[in-house]
Amino acid sequence: MSWKTTPEQNAIIEWQGNQLVVNAFAGTGKTTTLVQFAQANPDSKMLYLAYNRAIRDEAEQKFPFNVECKTSHQLAWSHFGRHFRHRLTANLRITDVARKLNTRHWPLARLALTGLNAFLCSAEPEPGIIHLPAEDERHGLSADKILGAVQVLWYEVSRTESDFPITHDVYLKLFQLSGPNLASQWDTILFDEAQDANPVTSAFVLSQPCRVVLVGDRYQQIYRFRGADNALSSSRLEQADRLWLTTSFRFGPEVAQMANVLLAMSGEEMKVTGSGEGDEVVTHLPADVPHFSVLSRTVSGVIGAALSASLQERKVFWVGGIEGYKTEELEDLYWFSADMPERMQSSRLGQDYRDFEEYCAIAKATQDVEMNQAIRLLDEYFPLPQKLAIMRRQVVTHEKDAQVTVSTAHRSKGLEWDIVVLNEDFCDITDPLLSAEERQDETNLLYVAVTRARKTLVLNELMLCMKAGEEQKDCEQPATDDVENDGGDVVFPC
Template identity: 30%
Template sequence: MNTKLTPQQEAIIRSTGDIRINAVAGSGKTTTLVEYAAARPSGSRILYIAFNKSVKQEAIRKFTERGLSNVQVETAHSLAFRHVVPGSNFRVSPTGYKTHEIAALLQFPAIGEKHGEYIIANHINKFISYFCNSDKTKVQELNYLDTITDELAGKFVRSFYQVIEDGTRQLLARMNRGEIAITHDFYLKRFQLMNPQLPYDYILFDEAQDASATMLAIFNSQKATKVMVGDKHQQIYGWRFAENGLDKSPFSLFELSTSFRFPQPIADLGSDVLGWKTILGKHTPVTITGAGKGTAKKTKATIARTNLGLLLNAINFITDNPKARKIYFEGNISSYTYADDGTSLYDVLNLYNEKPDMIRDQMIKTMKDVDELEEYIEKTEDVQLSIMLDIVKEYENEIYDILKDLKGRHIDEKERANADMVFSTVHRAKGMEYDVVLLVNDFMTEAKLEKTKEENEQPDFKKLNEEVNLLYVAITRAKTKLLIPETLLPKNFPPATCIEPVAVKKEITYEREQPVSGAYQRPSGTNAGKGKTPGKSGSWVKPAGPGRSVPAKTLPGRSTQDTKDAYQPWTTDLDKELRRLYQLDQPVSQIARDMNRTRGAIMARLKKFNFFLD
């Protein structure tokens, strides 16, 4: 062994019995687990459970390089699949069920609600996920209402709870009988209900802070010596019904508090952000030692809290950097234009444009207009559709050119290290690291956290805690340099060469701010009439499309009043002014400000004149 270990790592390797390890970002937890496995008695059978497929592949490489052929590496789902599916009559649906497919399978009677069968089907889909990720053995042991946050959605679910619960049980029973394809969550749940005893002497469970209760139940029931590792402050998947296994475990606690990824100032920043949790109640201060000594600035990434925030920033980047020909979206750019159930951003755009013949999604196709879609979103808390609608309202028909341009610059995964910029939401950046990181100004701030607590009689502390975790995870992706909006810096944080505050003229705001659970939240204090969508400012502008009104949005550095001309038609004089400004080599962002247009509108117009041709 050539690796020099810290005293904390050596204590873990020498330990006996069941243990849990709280490991800060970049603290070498995989290296620690590899050396732990190497120190076990010869011939020991060891299982390592990885968080996802990419982590699994990396772990296989590291265990193989260490010569540990006695270690089996699996994800929770690959482990369950091997024990449930082969030799059975089950067939797996690779993408799960769309809302309209569930409605067709269950054939609900009319319930007197517009699109009621689809709203019920949407809730059944989520109830199935809730059950399959729980440790319960029967659907009836759960109260699905516990997952609902929106008042209108809650009212709907209470009115049709028995229909939703019965449909959930019926669909699960049909999967169990092999009558219909099973989902990935289903075979994991079935594995738990089989009460398996796995043939291993040691089981190492990674990312335990974001484990499903189902997998924790399987893990905790094993007779093997158990090791769980994670960072309780990196729990960011509560909206997927994940639980923090580290906090719930009685195992002996060990710490890995030295990060080899970043220097001390970034470690201090991460600690100080976690200190915001004192606003929410009791919090034990976190000490992180930053031992990173990186100086490279090759890999650069922009990380956002939301898909919309990321898209806004990506558009700003390519318009201000037209020579940047290589960009990469973590998870591939297509994943940002399709919902998990296959609904396309273009379906929402075609509904917005009142072009029903061009809509492919069968559920969206039944809706007459955007108002009906918004009502559906409110009653289902469908966060992915909500984000798609936000993007459509922001860019309208510019979406075609914008996505074409972004996809034209997008490179393959194997070339991602050579990208001019990598773009990622914080969830997709989990487990990644980059030399230089730029944060988008759409995370929870200290001031907003304090305000949220003050204004809510019963704030959801669990969700607010995850919002703080999201910023901590984003900050700790940086190895050499972090560019952070000044609004996200803790009060009185000292200057550091590796941390560059970015001035923010206006905070990025959207009509809908997505809570960490993924639930849709209607704007408060609004009273929108037919065909209108309220913005935070309450002001309205008339768009190009027939019979619609959209909010005048607040964009970076722009006031609501600034964008009042954004939807006005282009004239000959405006085109002349656009050409003049562009030929003066002004940045697109400056042209947009001068002409009171969005950057997307300027970019689309310039493309029409072939100004961006190489």
């Protein structure tokens, strides 16, 4: 079956120039457009720079022979990453940082770790004041003291002879600082999801002398909290050509209307057009649907949705795998809090903390989101081990076998489902106490969640009020007949 391109897509496919920025709303076929652009330029050797491995793997099945698909970390691995293989860890633990700094001053350890992570994601050549948290978040510590601690950590993680653990961002930073010449291998770089690019990646991409095409949706920028930046608005692109993709093939006019409510709140005058048919926006999950997805703002929301579904004997698929939601660590924390270490699967908690009281004290002192979230879950889902056992029995590893899919809104990026339920744990974006940046970040995340729906979008109370244009005071009491606003338990029809 032939696929007819839109005039907007044709303009991109036929583009000739040095730098191009494509602003693509959700579901507008940006990858398909890039594939056709590559097919229209068969003599050009291209690098498709993917945001993550899943996107890269999918892209490899779509792009023609003249395109290599890689992630930024994959580019850096052969040059630097392989030398640190034995030291890699997903996240640096605050206890490891404190030991290296030889301190029990937990706020200092947390601030040093925050500063290091900010530097690793930045374009700067060395740690500086710019990478430190705001002055009112420094617990009275001087900038020099915190920066000195950051420099100690950077020295340790960047040394090949050190045994201090490192994250993947360390070797990516080293790759950027080496000044790689990508133009020696490729004529054109296709930079996807550029709205959420780390400055470290943007720095070496935008410094290349070859052609660069950046594609993204600034309203799907959801990783600024990790140091990501919107490369689409980089000062290096002042002379770039700019084109739009505004026709969504994912959903129809009803879902598009909800997306446009959020776009308008962000000050965007352009609107997304839904070209699909038969979509709907509802307030209750339709009865007897064979499958639906629940998207949550928080990990606790995901676990609550999974528990609710599991207790109704529904099979549940976890986007990214249940292991990514740290349920085993949560159960260990339960036994640690009950002073029953013999039931713990890992001894890490006992090694890192004297007891549960110290864990709670450190969580409070450092304001660590994951630690405090775990403490809340122990209270909300007591007795936890029994409920987790039921939940795990209902897990399926293939989504086709599931009746319910659960995910955070962050993990849902790039995915889509026929029926999407918005959980009640999203931030109230109408709250006047939010800063401008917080409001934009949370609005973007809600926009991502809303635009995952193909056919049916089940609104939460916040989006229902947004749709109706009600005042915030009318939104304070959510309906309790279909959703419990406790940050997790979505109540589904039996």
